[in-house]
Amino acid sequence: MERVLRLASENAAVIFSLSSCCMCHTVKTLLADRGVRVTVYELDEEPKGREMEKALAQLLRRDTPVPAVFIGGQLVGSTDEVMSLHLTGSLLPLLRRAGALWV
DSSP states (O other): OHHHHHHHHSSSEEEEEOTTOHHHHHHHHHHHHTTBOOEEEEGGGSTTHHHHHHHHHHHHTSSOOOSEEEETTEEEESHHHHHHHHHHTOHHHHHHHHTOBOO
8 A cells, every 4th residue: 555655646647557448548548638747557567566456446445446546646536536527627727736737
């Protein structure tokens, strides 16, 4: 858990992902298309990815812990929460305050 929280706090926008996950791809594309500087950790390519996945499952209280999105070091959630923020117009201001947007 400590490693996940440390990595999440080191950058303005962080996604913990699996390279084969279509929902992860959707969230990464959404943020990239809006010019977000996002750091992505592909758990299936990380040496301690399984441990990180278990920690994220605890944080999210879900069996499927990816994608897990952190903005400004705070857990935003998974696809549903990110899309909800996007649809209400709250995502970009949140990213801007965290310093994850160039503009």
